[in-house]
Structure formats: C-alpha cells, structure tokens
Amino acid sequence: MRLPQDYRSLARVLKSWSIAPASDPGFSEKVWRRIATGEGGDSFGTFFRVHRAVIVAAFILAIALGGWGGWAAADARTKSNQMDLAAIYVHSVDARWIRTR
Amino acid sequence: MKNFFLTLLLILAAGAVSCGTFYLVNEETQGWRESARERNSMAWLRSEFHLDKAQYAAIRDLYVQFLQERAGNTAAISAARVRRDSPGEVAGLEAACVRAMTSHFQKVALLMSPEEGQRYLDMVLPHVTDYDRRGQPVSN
Numbered sequence: 001m002r003l004p005q006d007y008r009s010l011a012r013v014l015k016s017w018s019i020a021p022a023s024d025p026g027f028s029e030k031v032w033r034r035i036a037t038g039e040g041g042d043s044f045g046t047f048f049r050v051h052r053a054v055i056v057a058a059f060i061l062a063i064a065l066g067g068w069g070g071w072a073a074a075d076a077r078t079k080s081n082q083m084d085l086a087a088i089y090v091h092s093v094d095a096r097w098i099r100t101r
Numbered sequence: 102m103k104n105f106f107l108t109l110l111l112i113l114a115a116g117a118v119s120c121g122t123f124y125l126v127n128e129e130t131q132g133w134r135e136s137a138r139e140r141n142s143m144a145w146l147r148s149e150f151h152l153d154k155a156q157y158a159a160i161r162d163l164y165v166q167f168l169q170e171r172a173g174n175t176a177a178i179s180a181a182r183v184r185r186d187s188p189g190e191v192a193g194l195e196a197a198c199v200r201a202m203t204s205h206f207q208k209v210a211l212l213m214s215p216e217e218g219q220r221y222l223d224m225v226l227p228h229v230t231d232y233d234r235r236g237q238p239v240s241n
Contacts, residue, residue, distance in 0.1 A: 047104035048177065055108055062116035070123030077128055082149070089142040090228035093167060093205065095174035095198045 129201055150217045159212050167205045174198045 024030075048055060091097045143164060147157050178198065179190045206225050212216035 042104075044104050044107065047108070051108075054115040055112075058108075058112050059115055063119040066119030068115035070120035070125075071127050073120075074124045074127035076119045085142075085145045085149070085223045087228050089145060090202075091224050093143050093164070093171055093202060094229070095171050095178050096195050 146221075150213055150221055152213070156212055160209050161211070163205065163208055167201075170201065171198075172203060199229055 102112070109187050117236055130227075146152065146160065152160065174194070178194045182193055186221065204215065204224060206229075213220075213221055
C-alpha cells in the first residue's frame with residue numbers, strides 16, 4: 001500500500017521508535033497484592049455489581065421484615081386500643097364501678 | 102469495607118422506612134384516640150361496629166334508657182356500701198347489676214349485624230367478668 005508523504009515520514013519515525021521498559025521484578029506480586037486488598041474496586045458501583053444478588057435479596061428481606069414488623073406493631077396497638085375503649089364503654093354502664101365517697 | 106457498611110446502612114434504612122410506612126398505614130387509632138379522650142363510648146361503638154344511622158339511633162336510645170335504669174342500681178350499691186351492708190347483700194346487688202348489663206349488651210348486639218353483634222359481645226363481656234380481678238372500687 002502506498003502511503004501519502006506525511007504518513008511515510010510518520011511511519012519512519014514509528015519504525016525507528018523503540019521502547020525498552022525497565023522490567024519490574026515485583027510486578028506480578030504487586031498485582032496480586034492489589035487484588036487481595038480490593039484496590040481498584042473501591043467504587044460503590046463495582047461493589048454493587050459484584051454482590052448484586054446478595055444486596056438485592058437483603059433489600060427485599062429488610063423491606064419484608066420491616067413491613068411485617070410495622071404491621072404487627074400497628075395490629076398490637078389497634079387491639080390494645082380496642083380493649084381500652086371497650087373497657088371505657090363497659091365501665092360507663094357498670095354500676096359497680098361507681099365510687100362511693 | 103466502607104461499601105459494605107454503606108450497603109448495610111441503606112438496607113437498614115429501607116427496613117425502617119418499610120416498618121414505619123406499614124405502621125402508619127395500618128394504625129387505626131386516630132378516631133379512637135379522640136373517642137377515648139372524650140370518653141365518648143357511643144362514637145366508638147358507631148365507628149368500631151360500622152353502625153348505620155338507624156342502628157346507631159336505636160342503640161343510643163337503648164343506652165340512654167339503660168343509663169336511667171342503671172341509676173337505680175348505682176344508688177342501691179352505693180347506699181349498701183355506705184351502710185356497710187353485709188358482703189352478701191352487696192354481692193347480690195352487684196349480681197343484679199351484672200345481669201342487667203349482660204341483658205343490655207345482648208339487646209345491643211341484636212341490633213347489629215350477626216357478625217358484628219358477636220364481635221361486640223366477644224369484646225365487651227370479658228370486661229363485665231374482669232371486675233373482680235381489677236379490685237373493688239374505693240368505698241368510704
């Protein structure tokens with residue numbers, strides 16, 4: 001393939017460009033250390049993606065348990081109020097509860 | 102670790118919001134609180150047992166009539182206590198009072214629908230019999 005003049009000079013530059021990076025003997029060890037410490041996966045999005053199933057299940061469970069707890073507390077309160085008002089009603093017609101001074 | 106605690110916090114918050122929402126939606130105490138504050142038994146009966154106008158009027162008339170009859174029982178029990186009559190005589194008057202109350206509650210129940218009438222009796226009759234457990238009224 002024939003390249004335009006500009007590209008040919010660029011190709012020459014690239015051909016002459018050599019990189020000789022210094023090798024890091026501890027590279028592999030550093031990578032494993034970063035994996036072990038969780039570095040790089042620190043964002044909440046990453047955490048959520050990794051544990052999505054558990055988090056969603058925990059949310060559903062918390063909402064269900066919270067809802068049940070709230071309903072049970074309201075039910076207990078309602079029954080207690082019913083009993084109190086029934087007592088007030090009965091005592092309002094019960095001659096035995098009249099205090100004699 | 103920070104993400105774990107953040108997630109845990111969000112889950113707990115979701116549970117708390119769910120709990121509060123269900124509590125507020127299911128709590129039916131506002132009307133009762135008002136009835137209790139005013140000690141308005143008839144208002145409570147009307148809302149609790151879903152009485153229509155005719156039922157409410159009939160039950161209110163029975164209630165007023167019973168209060169007038171009860172005045173006699175009250176006076177008799179009160180006088181017996183003041184006189185320090187024998188426990189047997191006071192117990193006899195109290196038994197008559199219980200019979201009159203039970204009869205009144207049964208008449209009221211008959212004016213309601215059968216299901217509500219039964220629920221009414223189940224709710225009020227235990228308070229007639231729990232009198233002894235609550236102790237005697239003050240008598241000087």
